[in-house]
Amino acid sequence: MIDSLLHFVSQNAFWIITIVKIALLLFIVLTVNAYLTWFERKLVAHIQARWGPHRVGPHGLLQPAADGLKFLFKEDPTPAGVDRFVYYLAPFLALALSLTSLAVIPFSPKPLELFGQKIYLWVSNPDIGLLILFSITALSVYGIALAGWASNSKYSLLGGLRSSAQMISYELALTMSVVGVLLMANTFSLQGIIEQQASAKWGVGFLGWNLFAWTRNGLLWPQIIGFICFFTAAIAETNRAPFDLPEAESELVAGFHTEYASFKFAMFFIAEYTAMITVSCLATILFFGGWLSPFPDWSQTHPILNALAIHIPSITLIPFGLWVIYDGIKYETIWGKLVLPVIGFVMFAIGAALIALPAVNNFIQPVFWFTAKVFVFLFFYVWARGTLPRLRYDQLMNVGWKLLLPVSIANVIFTAAVVLLRSKP
Amino acid sequence: MTPVLLIFFVLAGLAVLGALSLVLQKHPIHSALSLIVVMVCLAGLYLLMGAEFVAAVQIIVYGGAIMVLFIFVIMLLNAGEEERTDFSKIAKFAGLPLALALTASIAAGVAKSGANVAGSGQQVIPGATGQISSMLFKEFVYPFELTSFLILVAIMGALVLAQREKK
Numbered sequence: 001m002i003d004s005l006l007h008f009v010s011q012n013a014f015w016i017i018t019i020v021k022i023a024l025l026l027f028i029v030l031t032v033n034a035y036l037t038w039f040e041r042k043l044v045a046h047i048q049a050r051w052g053p054h055r056v057g058p059h060g061l062l063q064p065a066a067d068g069l070k071f072l073f074k075e076d077p078t079p080a081g082v083d084r085f086v087y088y089l090a091p092f093l094a095l096a097l098s099l100t101s102l103a104v105i106p107f108s109p110k111p112l113e114l115f116g117q118k119i120y121l122w123v124s125n126p127d128i129g130l131l132i133l134f135s136i137t138a139l140s141v142y143g144i145a146l147a148g149w150a151s152n153s154k155y156s157l158l159g160g161l162r163s164s165a166q167m168i169s170y171e172l173a174l175t176m177s178v179v180g181v182l183l184m185a186n187t188f189s190l191q192g193i194i195e196q197q198a199s200a201k202w203g204v205g206f207l208g209w210n211l212f213a214w215t216r217n218g219l220l221w222p223q224i225i226g227f228i229c230f231f232t233a234a235i236a237e238t239n240r241a242p243f244d245l246p247e248a249e250s251e252l253v254a255g256f257h258t259e260y261a262s263f264k265f266a267m268f269f270i271a272e273y274t275a276m277i278t279v280s281c282l283a284t285i286l287f288f289g290g291w292l293s294p295f296p297d298w299s300q301t302h303p304i305l306n307a308l309a310i311h312i313p314s315i316t317l318i319p320f321g322l323w324v325i326y327d328g329i330k331y332e333t334i335w336g337k338l339v340l341p342v343i344g345f346v347m348f349a350i351g352a353a354l355i356a357l358p359a360v361n362n363f364i365q366p367v368f369w370f371t372a373k374v375f376v377f378l379f380f381y382v383w384a385r386g387t388l389p390r391l392r393y394d395q396l397m398n399v400g401w402k403l404l405l406p407v408s409i410a411n412v413i414f415t416a417a418v419v420l421l422r423s424k425p
Numbered sequence: 426m427t428p429v430l431l432i433f434f435v436l437a438g439l440a441v442l443g444a445l446s447l448v449l450q451k452h453p454i455h456s457a458l459s460l461i462v463v464m465v466c467l468a469g470l471y472l473l474m475g476a477e478f479v480a481a482v483q484i485i486v487y488g489g490a491i492m493v494l495f496i497f498v499i500m501l502l503n504a505g506e507e508e509r510t511d512f513s514k515i516a517k518f519a520g521l522p523l524a525l526a527l528t529a530s531i532a533a534g535v536a537k538s539g540a541n542v543a544g545s546g547q548q549v550i551p552g553a554t555g556q557i558s559s560m561l562f563k564e565f566v567y568p569f570e571l572t573s574f575l576i577l578v579a580i581m582g583a584l585v586l587a588q589r590e591k592k
Contacts, residue, residue, distance in 0.1 A: 131478065138490065
């Protein structure tokens, strides 16, 4: 019995590993999504000199759970006269597509060796990773357009048209702005794009990133303009502030999801936040060297600096954990006094364990840098929302067509010229 | 049955179902949605043949850009459900035999070159993107550039027509 089970497992190891990976990725991403809403509300609140959520759990940490439960238990009315099939299809389409795009993101080049299997930290790593991401972006317009149309409401229809026009317009600039990176990397594979950035002048890690493009063979065309175009277009493509005309919660009737309530609304919401994560991952991969550390490899010349560089995960986690313990002890409620020190202690313990176990620390390096960079972009998203005023619709179209598109085309031309010059002996 | 064959039949079946539903649906939006299903399934079939670049472009251009335009137009015109009419007498009598004849001729063509078609499904072409681009920019550079010129002319024509209405 057990033997045949083991045989089955070893025969179908690929499928089992993939399914487990997908489940794990979904779990992580949905959790991150939930806490991204908390993070966003907290950060925007602090930008606006408010407290943000702080009633549900210590520092409002249980707010996402409360929100989720609320979404689940709310009444879910279907408006009269909707096109039922399309009305139900639209949120599924939006959510499924945005979650699918995460499958091609590579998080780390180092495989986890478990039960004699090499387990890579990606669901799939196709040669055309970037093209797959763009094709999913191209399809994700449907979720919004169809939701607006199927709701049988003029506000929804107008909102759907508004947002799909925005997404189509910015898709062009988004695609054009990464062509420079593709020209330098010579591949569509996301892993290949990251590995190409490992070649840096004087071995100083961050100079090799496509943002600076200072490779061992000399300076290529730095993609700073490309990055600015990419990120601006990506914010518009994910319908976030200051391009959040699809929602414009404080000015217009919500838009394409006006007629959606309860968990169907939550699905659009989760799709939007997942798209934010995907875009942050993509910005990290394309312009900021993915999992590559920004520091040079000092292991040969300077052991102390090298030790500092590889222990950065611990150096950030331990003081933060200690601060959370301190903050927890002087927290107002008993519940917070109990929970916060435990969270702080866990962080402290992880940091200490990473110092004690060099093998684990070594394994976690790429994942740490990747996550840290992604987090910076997520912060940037919320920062932009908290500080920038919303664009008017004509301004939005002008920025997309008359500014971003020509500038990114110029960037492509310059990059192509420099790559051509460099490739000739 | 190998996994590749299984995936092929699932995709092919979906594509056929999508095409049937495209014709049979009453509402234009439903027809357009069925067409998207067909496009995506075709992209899957290309992927199965190892033509990764073509598959991605199929989804980006046909599934994304062109079909979005279709859906946009249908939404803007607010087209309602179609009425069924059977005004064409020729279609009533000659339709089915002609369709059968077309299917038979295609099936005969496939059956004739059967071995080659079945073989192409298994082999993977490495670096298909590079091959396509070097073909486009070396061997077929003039047709390629002329096509893009043609598209540019079409865009300008559309602009001229749209501008004339305003006056």
